[in-house]
Amino acid sequence: MKKRLVILLSLLINTLFLPATRAQQPAEGTPAWQVLQYDINVNAAGAGGAERSVAARAVLNVRNVGTGAGRTLTVRLNPYARVESAMVGGESAQLTPGKDSRLKLQTAQLQLPAPIPPGGTLTASFDYQIPLKENSGLASVSPEGIQFLPLSYWYPTPNTAVAPRGADYAPVRVTVSGLSNGDSVVSTGKASAAVFEQTLNAQPFFVTGKWETVEGGADARGISALLHQGASEEERRQAQALISFAAQARTFYSSMLGPAPDSTVRIVGVRRGAGFDSAGTLLVNHAVFRRQKLDSVTAMQVAEAVARLWVGGAVGVEGEGAGVVREGLPRFLAALFFEKQFGKAFADAEWMKMALLYAPVAERDAPLSKLTPSYETYFNSATNKGALVWRLLMNAAGRDAFAGVLRSQFASGARPVTLSSLRTRLAEAGGDRVGLLMSSLFDQPTDTDLMVGLPQQRAGAWVSNLRNNGSFDVDVSVEALTDRGERVTATAHIPAKDFGEAQFKTASKIVRVEVDPEKLYPQTNYANDVVPLGPGTVEAIEQARVQLAQQPAQAETLAREVLARLPSSEEARVVLARSLLEQNRLEDAEREFRAALDSPLPEPSTLAWADIGLGEIAMRRNRPADAAKHFDAAVKAEAEYASTLAARASRIKAEAAAGAVPPVDEQIKAAVSNLDAAILTKPKSEIDALIVPGELPNFSKGIVGARPELWQTRIVRTESLGPDRVAADVTLAARTLGRDQQGPAVYVFARTPAGWKLSEIPIFEVR
Secondary structure, three states: OHHHHHHHHHHHHHHHHHHHHHHHOOOOOOOOEEEEEEEEEEEOHHHHOOOOEEEEEEEEEEEEOOOOOEEEEEEEEOOOOEEEEEEEOOEEOOEEEEEEOOOOEEEEEEEEEEEEOOOOEEEEEEEEEEEOOOOOOOEEEEOOEEEEOHHHOOOOEOOOOOOOOOOOOEEEEEEEEOOOOOOEEEOOOEEEOOEEEEEEEEOOOEEEEOEEEEEOOHHHOOEEEEEEOOOOHHHHHHHHHHHHHHHHHHHHHHHHHOOOOOOOEEEEEEOOOOOOEEOOEEEEEHHHHHOOOOOHHHHHHHHHHHHOOOEOOOEOEEOOOHHHHHHHHHHHHHHHHHHHHHOHHHHHHHHHHHHHHHHHHHHHOOOHHHOOOOOOOHHHHHHHHHHHHHHHHHHHHOHHHHHHHHHHHOOOOOOOEEHHHHHHHHHHHHOHHHHHHHHHHHHOOOOOOEEEOOOEEEOOEEEEEEEEOOOOOEEEEEEEEEOOOOEEEEEEEEOOOEEEEEEEOOOOOEEEEEEOOOOOOOOOOOHHHEEOOOOOHHHHHHHHHHOOOOOHHHHHHHHHHHHHHOOOOHHHHHHHHHHHHHOOOHHHHHHHHHHHHOOOOOOHHHHHHHHHHHHHHHHHOOOHHHHHHHHHHHHHHOOOHHHHHHHHHHHHHHHHHHOOOOOOOHHHHHHHHHHHHHHHHOOHHHHHOOEOOOOOOOHHHHHHHOOOOEEEEEEEEEEEEEOOEEEEEEEEEEEEOOEEEEEEEEEEEEEEOOEEEEEEEEEEOOO
């Protein structure tokens, strides 16, 4: 009976799992399409109509890279697009619509006039319209400009990011016509009027708007920054700093990977979609140019965008595990560039950020070789863990050998790179140790967890036991801190699922030990890397923030403890400075705030909170005019919600104390008055008429759904954000369903052909 049960279970397992396994293998005789060239013509003349639509004609040159003849070609497209006609080889083609339920896209299947054999090519064209219901960071149509990024699926393409082969990347030609109001267009590649042509691998996109261009010269030739019209001299200087930084990155990568690809680099200021880049064009928030210095987030974006000229640009990236190459390798290269520019200590701080960013998803992550964008952990894991893994492999193979592999793989004219091809070359260069590391790091989910024990005296030395819960051996450094403030380092080998030890040759008492202080190894848990146990860096900083108001001395202690083990922590330094300010130790607080600002590349939040702190110090010293300047700088940084909210409120108080309240724009005052009146009595259509089309889609719905009995707005301050945008600090009093609410808010108005209209509400604290 027992034997029979075993046989039945075996049959059941085979029945359940064999079909699934087979389903994942490419079937013999199956066609697969790869785009060789995109050529898209966009007519934006209909963008100002009721549908806010654009018309397009997309011509795709594709190759059958499968194993069987292709009789149909299926493309995927935005669900709201209307495909009007299609052609294959210049002849009309039968089109069958369908749906891709996984990504909620529509499909269009073309019947081909003749089978296309493996290796064969064809040209297909599609004429279509895309109406837009509401604006987002991926797609927007408004009087302020038009924007379509790849993830809006605004163009037809056979493969998406979750397809087995990944998304399509190919040379791109984008032409945009029908623009109004003097708008210009930006895309990727070399520009001629409204035509952009990119010979590197890219995905089609375009953005329209009004910009001033700052061009780089000498070593920065071919690099430009696009700022909003009317940019100040300070903004133009910041643009030059960004251009110079991009040029230095390009020079660094050229020395490592070979001559730079022939492509223009553009840093484009935008309202939305910041952080996107493709083949040399990077979108950044307009606020980047208003900050007093280059910040670390923007610097990383610029450095990664330049690295992608080689990685995925000049040389394509394909196959399983492409994300760790396409996303992780540029971040790894950017960190090496940071080390060259700012020193090892600064680069180590960036590596630490990556480890801490990755840690929350480590236990639910997939192996890097199997990771696709369909996993929620994809961008975190492929980027941060990916970069950490490439660093680990560089250390194991040797920097020169590793760089040699990258140089050969990404040389101009090289075949597309796959994770598999990189692994093969690295194994040849680094030997068995590198091969074993790659098997564990790429093919297994993260399971490394390093632990350290309390130090014990033994034979004139101090010894800490170590444990490795992971599935592969590790070689790590272990750092001890003595009661005299000295740091002693040892190295240790810890076998997989086994123990090791670290010996410290010192007579001083050891008070703290940390294994892998550089965080070379991605782990599931970093908290037990140190003894005595205590809150982790993130937890300790959060605890300190909570105690700032009530127990500033305790907040100071926690912040100093974090800085003792992680001197580069800007968050801890800002919290320390704020705790000193709460204790009215103004000179000490000012010193720490300025130390935070002196970082080579401070984080945006550091810039904002340091200026807020310096402004508060100036207020306590009865210098409100100086305080207002600091608060204004913090507002312009647009770092994050909390700091912007605090800075705006403090700026209003400082300007009032200095007797320097700026006049309120009368046109904005009238626009706010009209909005108040419409909210109280007008139908939804008339409220919508006062809002930029496509923006704030739920605002009028919420108003009409629960009509307020009172809605009274008082403008406190207005400021220009450019020739066609104005921000208004307001206080709002409202009563809805008998419940009174009041508080500050910020309205942003945009100039349209029909006058000033509400565009966004970035801050709303009406409670």
